[in-house]
Amino acid sequence: xxxxxxxxxxxxxxxxxxxxxxxxxxxxxxxxxxxxxxxxxxxxxxxxxxxxxxxxxxxxxxxxxxxxxxxxxxxxxxxxxxxxxxxxxxxxxxxxxxxxxxxxxxxxxxxxxxxxxxxxxxxxxxxxxxxxxxxxxxxxxxxxxxxxxxxxxxxxxxxxxxxxxxxxxxxxxxxxxxxxxxxxxxxxxxxxxxxxxxxxxxxxxxxxxxxxxxxxxxxxxxxxxxxxxxxxxxxxxxxxxxxxxxxxxxxxxxx
Numbered sequence: 001x002x003x004x005x006x007x008x009x010x011x012x013x014x015x016x017x018x019x020x021x022x023x024x025x026x027x028x029x030x031x032x033x034x035x036x037x038x039x040x041x042x043x044x045x046x047x048x049x050x051x052x053x054x055x056x057x058x059x060x061x062x063x064x065x066x067x068x069x070x071x072x073x074x075x076x077x078x079x080x081x082x083x084x085x086x087x088x089x090x091x092x093x094x095x096x097x098x099x100x101x102x103x104x105x106x107x108x109x110x111x112x113x114x115x116x117x118x119x120x121x122x123x124x125x126x127x128x129x130x131x132x133x134x135x136x137x138x139x140x141x142x143x144x145x146x147x148x149x150x151x152x153x154x155x156x157x158x159x160x161x162x163x164x165x166x167x168x169x170x171x172x173x174x175x176x177x178x179x180x181x182x183x184x185x186x187x188x189x190x191x192x193x194x195x196x197x198x199x200x201x202x203x204x205x206x207x208x209x210x211x212x213x214x215x216x217x218x219x220x221x222x223x224x225x226x227x228x229x230x231x232x233x234x235x236x237x238x239x240x241x242x243x244x245x246x247x248x249x250x251x252x253x254x255x
Contacts, residue, residue, distance in 0.1 A: 006090055011236045013175070020229040027085050030097060031228075034081040035220040038074050043213045045070050076111045080104045082224055083148040086231045110153035111144060117154055118143060138173050139165050145234040164237050175233070179226055186222045 006019060024031065084103045088094035118140060125133035142161040146152040152160045165172050 006236050016229060016233050020232045023086055023089060024225050024228050027089055030085050031082060031224055034078055035224055036217055038078045039213055039217040039220060041074055072112055076108050077104060079227055080107060080111055080148050082227045083231045086228055087149050107148055111147050114143060114147050114153050114157050138169055141165055141172055142234050182226060
């Protein structure tokens, strides 16, 4: 299936959603595999915490650090994998999971470091005034895509994202609002349907880990489509009008 229209056409949000839907269905198996692996790892981590021996000096500090680091690493693996799978599919270079995994592991440290830096910057700006935090938060919208797909990191990733968003700040803000509404609906549906695993749990208590895994996986699967949409949007804006447009005819999908 040819997705090169991302390179050749200026796409509105309808076109982005249409291509993202095709990509999502086309690569549903590897996407679902990534989400399942992350969901299993999170479940193991969650239920494994109960085995932590209390009363050990420094335990609270280590537990707090691990509670922050483990979800960050797992989310990094998940979103990096999704972005690389989509980019390789568009570029007709997708071969197998191992090729994706190599790129993901190579860029994971930069992804985590840039994520932490972005969090500190946004939090610091929000302590001063909320408006600057919103302004720069939108400008830095694609910084993690720049890490994953353009080999930029830290300040270079922020600058790369700002160059893409410049001239379309309000449009990106509108897309962010739509994304937040969509995510809120998914979360609401998840909360509304949470009675199902609760009901099953009351009948089959031994199935608690499995039911929790299925529930988390279902939420991740819905949220992953949003990640695919933003990846398609990033590639279209970048290659057509952003920094990647300056490289001429090569127009790299994945650097």
